[in-house]
Amino acid sequence: MSDSKTEKGLTYADAGVSIDAGDALIERIKPMAKSTRRPGADVMLGGFGGAFDLKSAGFQDPVLVSGTDGVGTKLRIAIDTDVLETVGIDLVAMCVNDILAQGAEPLFFLDYFATGHLDTQRAASVISGIADGCRQSNCALIGGETAEMPGMYEGKDFDLAGFVVGAAERGSLLPRLDDMKPGDVLIGLASSGPHSNGYSLIRKVVEISGLSWQDSAPFAPGKTLAEALLEPTRIYVDTVLPVIRKGIIKGLAHITGGGLTENTPRMLPSNLVPEYDMDSWTRPAVFTWLQETGGIEESEMQRAFNCGIGMVLAVAKSDADQALTMLSDNGEDAMIIGTLRAA
Numbered sequence: 001m002s003d004s005k006t007e008k009g010l011t012y013a014d015a016g017v018s019i020d021a022g023d024a025l026i027e028r029i030k031p032m033a034k035s036t037r038r039p040g041a042d043v044m045l046g047g048f049g050g051a052f053d054l055k056s057a058g059f060q061d062p063v064l065v066s067g068t069d070g071v072g073t074k075l076r077i078a079i080d081t082d083v084l085e086t087v088g089i090d091l092v093a094m095c096v097n098d099i100l101a102q103g104a105e106p107l108f109f110l111d112y113f114a115t116g117h118l119d120t121q122r123a124a125s126v127i128s129g130i131a132d133g134c135r136q137s138n139c140a141l142i143g144g145e146t147a148e149m150p151g152m153y154e155g156k157d158f159d160l161a162g163f164v165v166g167a168a169e170r171g172s173l174l175p176r177l178d179d180m181k182p183g184d185v186l187i188g189l190a191s192s193g194p195h196s197n198g199y200s201l202i203r204k205v206v207e208i209s210g211l212s213w214q215d216s217a218p219f220a221p222g223k224t225l226a227e228a229l230l231e232p233t234r235i236y237v238d239t240v241l242p243v244i245r246k247g248i249i250k251g252l253a254h255i256t257g258g259g260l261t262e263n264t265p266r267m268l269p270s271n272l273v274p275e276y277d278m279d280s281w282t283r284p285a286v287f288t289w290l291q292e293t294g295g296i297e298e299s300e301m302q303r304a305f306n307c308g309i310g311m312v313l314a315v316a317k318s319d320a321d322q323a324l325t326m327l328s329d330n331g332e333d334a335m336i337i338g339t340l341r342a343a
Contacts, residue, residue, distance in 0.1 A: 028124045032131035032141070041108055041140030050142030052108045054167060062167040065104035069094040070161045073199040074230070079156055081213045081226040084122055087160065088129025089136070090196045093233035094256065095164040096137040097311065100237055101252040101267070103174035103244050104166035106137045111144035112161040116153035118146065126160065129232075137237040139164065174244070175251035175314070177269040184250060184340040185320040186264070186274055189240070190333035191310035193286050195233040197257045198304040202229060205294035219285035228286065234310050239332040243313070243323055251314040255306040262303065264312050268340070274312075276338035283308040309337065 040057030041050075054062050071090045078087045088111075096106040111130050113123055123146065134141045153159070194202060206225065211218075217228035243249055251267035264274045287308060291301055301307060313334075315323045320336060327334040 089232035092133025115158035188337035
């Protein structure tokens with residue numbers, strides 16, 4: 001005899017996918033998306049695609065710049081501790097900072113949230129962080145995808161990815177390789193910590209330390225270890241974009257995976273290399289703790305982590321003071337950290 005489900009006919013919910021939960025989530029996040037509205041975007045969720053009007057955004061002859069990224073294994077900490085409100089900021093930051101390094105203004109963002117079982121409360125917490133990151137970068141959240149895939153993800157596990165499109169007026173893209181020369185100054189912008197890179201190594205160090213996520217962070221008084229390590233990635237759009245538009249930045253490097261060692265050369269011509277004064281800034285205490293607890297060599301620190309510098313700007317020596325003043329006036333913690341020299 002067949003069971004009652006077979007007699008009634010199988011439903012998608014019987015297979016582990018709740019269409020009702022998906023619909024409920026869309027209704028919950030509509031106000032979040034609306035809060036990110038900006039010129040060019042009329043934020044409405046639920047359609048098959050999102051539209052953006054470049055002319056309404058004020059562009060005359062734009063070149064589109066796109067980027068995509070995730071949050072990496074920083075998600076593991078968020079999932080294991082149920083601290084979900086900030087990883088969405090990380091997601092937006094990793095994408096918008098990348099296209100900012102090309103000289104582009106972020107315009108609109110789409111997210112992809114995949115899980116085995118859709119918990120609308122947990123998903124809404126994550127997406128609230130995405131909306132927060134979009135507001136910080138003046139970027140409209142115009143759509144996304146929530147995928148419920150039983151059998152692909154176990155328990156509370158989920159994955160997160162994002163996609164951003166930005167624009168710059170033709171002729172203003174970075175880097176300006178032909179303008180770079182020996183003696184140009186490197187300006188570093190302070191990071192908030194590891195941002196969203198090196199977390200597989202970080203989790204290994206935590207394992208070695210014997211601490212739990214709920215223990216007090218040795219490097220951040222008043223915070224648990226999880227709270228301190230989930231400090232969101234800084235978004236540099238508001239502080240850096242005005243300096244880009246002033247025309248004094250020759251190149252930008254977003255310091256992500258590969259650290260200072262591998263990211264700064266990505267903005268340089270082959271005949272120039274960066275020369276850092278590693279004593280010109282104070283590293284956040286988290287990096288000292290990671291290095292000492294894990295016994296990590298300095299060369300590995302500089303490859304795995306940003307070491308306290310989230311973005312590097314290349315400017316002419318004659319423009320360095322103006323750039324520093326503008327950045328400081330915008331609330332940025334900026335300092336000269338090195339120069340360019342012939343390779």
